[in-house]
Amino acid sequence: MFVDEDRDHRELSRHLLVYKFAVEELMTKLRILGEEFDFVHEHDPIEHVTSRIKRPDAIARKLHRKGHEVSVETMTEHLDDVAGIRVVCPFVSDVYQVADMLTKQNDVELLHSKDYIASPKPNGYRSLHLIVRIPVFLSDRVEHVKVEVQLRTIAMDFWATLEHKLFYKYDTDVPADFAGELAATATIAAQLDARMQVLHQRLR
Secondary structure (H helix, E strand, C coil): CCCCHHHHHHHHHHHHHHHHHHHHHHHHHHHHHHHHHHHHHCCCCCCEEEEEECCHHHHHHHHHHCCCCCCHHHHHHHCCCCEEEEEEECCHHHHHHHHHHHHCCCCCEEEEEEECCCCCCCCCCCCEEEEEEEEEECCCCEEEEEEEEEEEEHHHHHHHHHHHHHHHHHCCCCCCCHHHHHHHHHHHHHHHHHHHHHHHHHHC
């Protein structure tokens, strides 16, 4: 551990600026991809995009939980979700289309992915997670920065948002039948996605 944790947090805060730049670059890429795809195919595969950067105190807590000292080096090496982007798409096919277009760019390196759409989590959570690394060109150097990109449909995002709010409300006092009900609603959301996908294909 560093002796001066305030100093550690200041160091993290300064380095988080680089993560902010990486997010901005990816947001620009996604905007361009969406607009160009819409022009060519008359369909925008991106409904909306949001982003976030972890706060220094949250980063420090996570590093402590993992048994690491708080430093820029350990953050860079051991945390993949310091910077995050959430891409919400109209249809399931759009999720994979956007992921494919993004990861095919020469300066976007795909480190790994987890497809929770094909294999949902036990609670019903569905989303496509990518960890990518992109170069950020600074005045005196180039930093290669990891960003977590989550892609999901409107229905998946609706479910995940409410699931988070419900668990935040109940905290540890979750009703016994809650998990089953939650998984059932996730199934309904998946069925809605499937039916909307069929309708989308019919119209096209």
